[in-house]
Amino acid sequence: MNIYRYFGKYFAFICALAGACMTGMPSYAQNYPNKAVRVIVPYSPGSNPDVMTRLVTRHLAERLGQPFVIDTKIGAGGSIGMGVGAKAEPDGYAIIVGHVAGLAINPNVYTKLPYDVAKDFVPIAQIYKSPLLLVVSESSPYKTLPDLIAAAKASPGKLTFSSGGNGTGAHLSGEYLGVLSGASFLHIPFKTSSDAMVSVVSGDSTLNFINQSAAWPLVKSKKLRVLAISGDARLPEYPDLPTVGETLKGFDYYDWAGLLAPAGTPAATVLKLQREISAVLALPDVVQQMRGQGFLPVQGTSEEFGKFIKNEQQKWGQVAKRINLKLD
Secondary structure, X not given: OXXXXXXXXXXXXXXXXXXXXXXHHHHHHHHOOOOOEEEEEOOOOXXXXXXXXXXXXXXXXXXXXXXXXXXXXXXXXHHHHHHHHHOOOOOOOEEEEEEHHHHXXXXXXXXXXXXXXXXXXXXXEEEEEEEOEEEEEOOOOOOOHHHHXXXXXXXXXXXXXXXXXXXXXXXXXXXXXXXXXXXXXXXXXXXXXXXXXXXXXXXXXXXXEEOHHHHHHXXXXXXXXXXXXXXXXXXXXXXXXXXXXXXXXXXXXXXEEEEEEEOOOOHHHHHHHHHHHHHHHOOHHHHHHHHHOOOEEOOOOHHHHHHHHHHHHHHHHHXXXXXXXXEO
């Protein structure tokens, strides 16, 4: 009888200890954050990932009661900031903005990177996706995408497309257009996307894939003409504007970004951040602000964002391989 009592007390002690360990994880998440959170942004102020990150983290700070401090680390197409984020302490007080360039394109075109997407980061949540606009000058003779492709096939290498540099989303989108259409376009890289856009307005370049926030003012002022959008569906705001995929099956490109944490960050912290981000992206005023600037809010889990990143890496890896693009 004494033996049974002994083992009964021992078993109760073990259960209590296990319960304390299990409840410790949610309790840590409930107390998080209790100080400022550093948000590493590898892209320049005013860029799509920067603007949308500031919108979301402003609301996160209000909801969680701690400041989310933007720390801009630009350079090498986002690789410098991603490298800084990869080495940050995995305690939840450093998070990183992951963009299509740093997560899906750079790993396929750069021979050396200061980070490994799969090993150094854990996805938190995607924030947005935004189709680009395929634009030509308002004075261009091309009124539709089929017109443009026919002209490129008739005069290989004569029609040009501009971008903000080798390895950018606009560059690979233009190459993607050539691969799927069988037409030959000549790439003209500029130092910035603004320079690339100006070259189309002036007629020095034939076409450009450009962010909506930069393009629409020039479209409305009759300086640029939109032939198509790069996403897989028409925009509700512009139902008469076709997608590139309606002419070239399989074409699908979005500018997108989300938040990551350094590998090893507690799962409970990642989950709390993901839920809070989803709540922010459901706020009516946030949705209105994002859609008004051409961004589509994306609500999803950490696992869904991780799968999305892998799919994007595979897609852009195939494009980079077909055009034999490698950068140092």
